[in-house]
Amino acid sequence: MNKMEVKEKIKGKVVKKEQAQKVTYIFQSDEDFDILIEASKGQEFVIYHYGKDCGGKIKILLKGEDASVCYHYNTVNIHDNQVQVEVLHQDKNTISNLYFHGYNREENKLTFQVDVVIPKKMVGVKANQENRIYNRKNGISFILPNLYVDEYDVEANHASYIGPFDNELKFYMKTRGLREDVIERLLLEGLLIKEGLTEEEKLSFIES
Amino acid sequence: MLEIKELNVITTDIGKEILKDFSLSIQEGEIHAIMGPNGTGKSTLSKVIFHHPAYQITKGKMTFEGVDITDKETDEIGRMGLFLCMQDPLVIEGVTTSDFLREALYEKTKERVDLYHFVKEIGTGVKKLSLDENVIHQALNQGLSGGEKKKSEILQMLLLKPKFIILDELDSGLDVDSLKEVCKIINEYLKENPKTAVLMITHYSRILEYIHPLFVHKMVDGKIVETGDFHLAHKIEMEGYQVVEKTLGEADE
Numbered sequence: 001m002n003k004m005e006v007k008e009k010i011k012g013k014v015v016k017k018e019q020a021q022k023v024t025y026i027f028q029s030d031e032d033f034d035i036l037i038e039a040s041k042g043q044e045f046v047i048y049h050y051g052k053d054c055g056g057k058i059k060i061l062l063k064g065e066d067a068s069v070c071y072h073y074n075t076v077n078i079h080d081n082q083v084q085v086e087v088l089h090q091d092k093n094t095i096s097n098l099y100f101h102g103y104n105r106e107e108n109k110l111t112f113q114v115d116v117v118i119p120k121k122m123v124g125v126k127a128n129q130e131n132r133i134y135n136r137k138n139g140i141s142f143i144l145p146n147l148y149v150d151e152y153d154v155e156a157n158h159a160s161y162i163g164p165f166d167n168e169l170k171f172y173m174k175t176r177g178l179r180e181d182v183i184e185r186l187l188l189e190g191l192l193i194k195e196g197l198t199e200e201e202k203l204s205f206i207e208s
Numbered sequence: 209m210l211e212i213k214e215l216n217v218i219t220t221d222i223g224k225e226i227l228k229d230f231s232l233s234i235q236e237g238e239i240h241a242i243m244g245p246n247g248t249g250k251s252t253l254s255k256v257i258f259h260h261p262a263y264q265i266t267k268g269k270m271t272f273e274g275v276d277i278t279d280k281e282t283d284e285i286g287r288m289g290l291f292l293c294m295q296d297p298l299v300i301e302g303v304t305t306s307d308f309l310r311e312a313l314y315e316k317t318k319e320r321v322d323l324y325h326f327v328k329e330i331g332t333g334v335k336k337l338s339l340d341e342n343v344i345h346q347a348l349n350q351g352l353s354g355g356e357k358k359k360s361e362i363l364q365m366l367l368l369k370p371k372f373i374i375l376d377e378l379d380s381g382l383d384v385d386s387l388k389e390v391c392k393i394i395n396e397y398l399k400e401n402p403k404t405a406v407l408m409i410t411h412y413s414r415i416l417e418y419i420h421p422l423f424v425h426k427m428v429d430g431k432i433v434e435t436g437d438f439h440l441a442h443k444i445e446m447e448g449y450q451v452v453e454k455t456l457g458e459a460d461e
Contacts, residue, residue, distance in 0.1 A: 167261060172298045175258050176312040176368065177286035186311060190302020190347070 032056045039067035047071045055081035068095035074192040075102045082111040093124035100131040104139035111142040123153040132161045210234045215268035228430040241408040244427035245449040250409045254374045291370030295377040297357040300348040333366045354381030375408045379415045391418030413441035
């Protein structure tokens with residue numbers, strides 16, 4: 001049986017869509033959170049988590065063969081915050097795809113620590129993570145991607161970026177007459193908004 | 209329409225001289241082509257016109273329709289009706305072609321585009337260019353081949369209706385059939401908008417068979433060294449650029 005527990009403070013609605021073995025959750029949080037996800041055999045979790053200036057812990061246990069999780073975390077950061085993620089591949093052929101995107105608005109600290117553990121004998125595991133933090137000002141951001149792999153027959157990738165929006169990209173957009181603030185909004189939407197938010201929620205999230 | 213007078217340009221980082229007393233005058237409805245070897249400053253010129261931050265103008269002046277654009281911001285120049293069809297268009301992750309173009313149109317006209325007409329117009333452009341219909345809803349240029357990216361640039365051109373078009377190496381990445389198709393669409397646009405001027409930047413004369421320039425300029429070492437008509441392009445194709453470079457070298461000595 002699949003399970004998702006949110007131990008603390010998820011604000012607003014949690015949208016849950018179930019389709020056979022696949023469960024999609026869409027939710028927002030504006031205070032620190034503590035999330036536990038347990039996926040059993042063949043089950044698939046897709047999470048769209050929107051965080052407003054908050055941090056917390058996310059623990060993902062892939063407990064059955066072919067279980068998978070695709071976690072999209074998108075945050076606008078204002079104060080010092082840390083998101084700590086722990087993924088345990090506890091069975092064969094399990095899959096984790098993690099996308100942690102943040103926009104550090106002020107001169108504060110945003111940290112993503114993403115630990116993925118693949119113990120021995122967990123063959124056929126796929127573990128991918130892509131983490132990005134865009135600093136608007138001179139914020140201090142950290143991405144700590146840790147892959148603890150103790151088995152040869154696995155596929156593991158990670159990509160990280162910390163910095164401002166690409167100047168070449170901004171130049172390209174400006175040649176089409178777009179102003180700096182419009183470019184920033186479009187790029188932010190592209191970075192942070194994935195699925196499940198109404199137009200009002202999108203606006204409120206981006207404007208935060 | 210576009211006047212560039214004795215422009216001197218250096219790179220912002222190390223101060224390398226790129227354009228030296230560069231002058232060019234393009235009137236309404238004229239088509240010009242600049243040809244030159246690699247590293248001579250052709251593509252830089254297109255970026256300089258749009259004030260790319262990597263380049264600094266140290267001397268000279270640029271005007272568009274009588275307005276001094278030497279110190280204007282890139283986005284202001286874009287809104288004035290200049291359009292740069294890039295050599296290697298970038299992917300804008302998460303921003304759909306449709307959203308991008310609607311925002312660009314709003315910025316230009318300050319009027320929200322009527323959705324029905326926008327969808328119709330973009331749909332017509334996509335069909336004309338034989339692009340996949342889904343391209344409208346996908347992130348701009350994401351997953352497109354080199355040739356499709358060039359077509360996506362032309363799609364933007366059709367929607368934004370510029371008065372001045374810079375085509376930077378349009379033929380790179382396009383196969384012969386696609387190049388013919390794209391040039392045909394550009395020619396149709398120019399027929400419908402006869403005041404629109406074009407500046408083509410190219411290595412080869414092949415594209416000039418499809419979009420006929422009134423003037424061809426040979427550019428070497430940051431400046432125009434010869435101007436002629438279409439025949440100059442053939443001469444360059446036959447003789448190459450080395451003859452000119454050698455002549456310049458001798459003159460320097």
